[in-house]
Amino acid sequence: MFRRGSLVILSGVAGLLAGNLFAGLSLGFLICLVWQYRILKNISKFLRNGGEQNPPDTPGIVNEIVREIGFLRARHKQREDKLTDHLSRFEEAIEALPDAVIIMDANGHVEWANEKASEYLGIRSSGDRRQRLSHIIRQPELLDFLAQTDKDNPRNSLVIASPVNPDISLEIRITRYAESSLLLVAGNVTDIQRTNRMRKDFIANASHELRTPLTVISGYLEAIDSEANDISTEWQPRITQMRSQTRRMQNLIEDLLKLSRLESKPSADLNNEVDIAELVSVIHDEAQTLSGDQNHTFTLEIQDDLIVKGDQDSLYSAFSNILFNAVQYTPSGGVIDIRWYRTGTGACLEVTDSGEGIPAEHIQRVTERFYRVDKGRSREKGGTGLGLAIAKHVMVQHEAELKISSEPDSGTRVKCHLPAHRVIAVKQTSAAGN
Numbered sequence: 001m002f003r004r005g006s007l008v009i010l011s012g013v014a015g016l017l018a019g020n021l022f023a024g025l026s027l028g029f030l031i032c033l034v035w036q037y038r039i040l041k042n043i044s045k046f047l048r049n050g051g052e053q054n055p056p057d058t059p060g061i062v063n064e065i066v067r068e069i070g071f072l073r074a075r076h077k078q079r080e081d082k083l084t085d086h087l088s089r090f091e092e093a094i095e096a097l098p099d100a101v102i103i104m105d106a107n108g109h110v111e112w113a114n115e116k117a118s119e120y121l122g123i124r125s126s127g128d129r130r131q132r133l134s135h136i137i138r139q140p141e142l143l144d145f146l147a148q149t150d151k152d153n154p155r156n157s158l159v160i161a162s163p164v165n166p167d168i169s170l171e172i173r174i175t176r177y178a179e180s181s182l183l184l185v186a187g188n189v190t191d192i193q194r195t196n197r198m199r200k201d202f203i204a205n206a207s208h209e210l211r212t213p214l215t216v217i218s219g220y221l222e223a224i225d226s227e228a229n230d231i232s233t234e235w236q237p238r239i240t241q242m243r244s245q246t247r248r249m250q251n252l253i254e255d256l257l258k259l260s261r262l263e264s265k266p267s268a269d270l271n272n273e274v275d276i277a278e279l280v281s282v283i284h285d286e287a288q289t290l291s292g293d294q295n296h297t298f299t300l301e302i303q304d305d306l307i308v309k310g311d312q313d314s315l316y317s318a319f320s321n322i323l324f325n326a327v328q329y330t331p332s333g334g335v336i337d338i339r340w341y342r343t344g345t346g347a348c349l350e351v352t353d354s355g356e357g358i359p360a361e362h363i364q365r366v367t368e369r370f371y372r373v374d375k376g377r378s379r380e381k382g383g384t385g386l387g388l389a390i391a392k393h394v395m396v397q398h399e400a401e402l403k404i405s406s407e408p409d410s411g412t413r414v415k416c417h418l419p420a421h422r423v424i425a426v427k428q429t430s431a432a433g434n
Helices: 002-017 021-048 060-096 115-121 140-150 190-226 236-264 267-271 276-294 312-328 375-380 387-397
Strands: 100-105 110-113 158-161 169-177 181-188 272-275 297-303 306-310 335-343 346-353 401-406 412-419 423-425
Touching (some): 140 158, 140 169, 169 190, 236 312, 236 387, 267 272, 272 312, 276 306, 312 346, 312 387, 387 401, 387 412
Parallel strands (some): 297 335
Antiparallel strands (some): 100 110, 100 181, 158 169, 169 181, 272 306, 306 423, 335 346, 401 412
């Protein structure tokens, strides 16, 4: 700035000596403008080159600005290189995963996929980018599952056969993130599915094989018991105990066979219209009979305009197990409330009792097969440990949710939440009470 000012003054003095001050000042200003233009041109060239060259030597404050720009450029490049490195390592990590990973936009267009996506689903990151997933994979189950990601209660996962290799079973999970992106993960569960099939087949076959000899033993014990007068007093309680244990084994076999049938039931059976109000009324009457002389007080509140798409036998098994459990574990004179009503997200069957309750540490496990909170007491009551496992399986089968809340000595509440797409309102609303 000082040099340019000096140049203008010298030009003015020269003009004054020459007898034309204005011409001298104009020449000085022109030389300054040319000089400034060259400086700006050098700065522009420096910026166009990305700051890779040394910044131009410029006078005064312009030099400070140029050097600050150069510093910011260098720092930005360091961050860019670091981010590129992290992104590269992230992609390498995803490529190393044993699962197929696909990133999509909100409309299901493929944005990126790893190598396993090509092996399991036939989707290549390079060739299929910007293509809709529904145009690449035409499996109706997967497309329905993808469509449910926009719903309030989407399914957690889906198991399908690989479109590339039908011998491979894939568990698909889709997660929405960053508001407008979808992450699809497909894991190979072939071995798990094979093991589950072997377990189911073994349980079904063993149950069938045990059923016949147990029936024979039960028949002989019943015949022996009918001839009580010919049995010594010493053997009578033993025969009674054998009959009791045989009945318990028969109940266990029946529950195992029931669970096996539920697991093998095709999904097509889950689209029949079921009148839950009527079904619950029947189960309520059976529960009163089971209660016998225990003098339980039952209350029944039903919204009878709701029909559910599902399998009637399966839903009967689930709801009856829940209600019969309430009868079994509620002491004489206790209260059992039954409600069937619409919710904001579908419909709900709710059973509340004033029974023994369940300690908090057991609640997460009571739906496991053969799990008992009090093993001795469960056997005394004739429980098999499969009732809530059957109910949980039926709920999962119907895309529903089973919720259990309880406190010791304060009773238990069991809720079966059925999703809205399975609930149909068809009849005039009325209330039933008992």
